[in-house]
Amino acid sequence: MHDPNVIVGFEGSEDAAVYKLSDDLGIIQTVDFFTPIVDDPYMFGQIAVANALSDVYAMGGKPITAMNLVCFPVKTLGLAMLREILRGGIDKLSESGTALVGGHSVEDNEPKYGLSVTGVIHPGKVITNRGAKIGDVLILTKPLGTGIVNTAIKAGLASDEAIKQVSMVMSTLNRNASVAMQKIGVHACTDITGFGLLGHLKEMLGSHEFTIAIRSDVVPMFPDVVEYAGMGLVPGGTKRNRDFCQDLVAASSDVGPLMLDILCDPQTSGGLLIAVSREKGDGLLQELQENGVPSASIIGEITTETKRRIAIE
Amino acid sequence: MIMEKVIDARGLSCPQPVLMTLNKIKSLKKGELIIKVDTETSKENVSRAAESQGWKVADLISEGSEYTITIKKD
Known part of the structure; x- marks a missing residue:
């Protein structure tokens, strides 16, 4: 059934849906949940919330309510751990100004936590991943490499500093970045998730006739991530992402396989990828850096179409 | 006594095959x-893990989705 009030649905590879209620009000709906990625249950709860809210922020919306989704082996892991996960969730929700209004839990062998989130947005102001224009610059707001660092954590080989940094970044809301881009005015935005940076660039290309040029030397990434990738601590999703984009990518000879893996690294609670006009690019960058988004960097630009439509140098 | 020098990491997902390889490399010197693996990711990861420790991939046989990787260090 085609409902004309569904402004954003399945079609555009968006992670959240927008439904128009009236000319000046739409609701955003999104759901996200996953298995623990860090050992600290309180941190895991915070990350799950930052991750679930991210789709709303990427569209330029405001989250208003959320419901918990919980799968947990109470008998083996105990209620105290579950309470810590939920406490992390509640604290992050209150930081974001989102009301927790309910939830559902089931017994499961492996813990999982996430949320269903409802947000509001003006139907005329929805920012999607389609809308970038030739001449735009691309800004990424968080460092890449959560998938690789998380694999290193699973292997017990991650440094304390890497664990600390990746946890801090994954639990950071994309709210400030979203507020900044709405203030300045942008053409397109998406949040980086399991598809990795290159996967999202492919979505951003859509059927547009342009090329995205990325400068890999200025892409923000976690400090130890190159070392971990070199040790073979690359998650399975990376290869799927690489295969998904391969036909479109032209990488210059000094972009090695480790760098390509990092650009394809599946992200958890990744940053926003924003296309903004060149004239506004520096202004947005300054706005981001002054408002708690220190890693924000201009990583590339939209150029006229070339044969391979994702050019990496 | 002959030390077992084959790691069967088929059916295991990353980082398990890498860890097994790194641990064995450490003890063998x-x-x-x-090393036997059954995903392309594991094949690439195990090869990289070996090379990061100064070992060389001497041989690589692929049969369907299974890979047998021989690594060496003199």
């Missing part, structure tokens, strides 16, 4: 080691 040099020589030859064979």
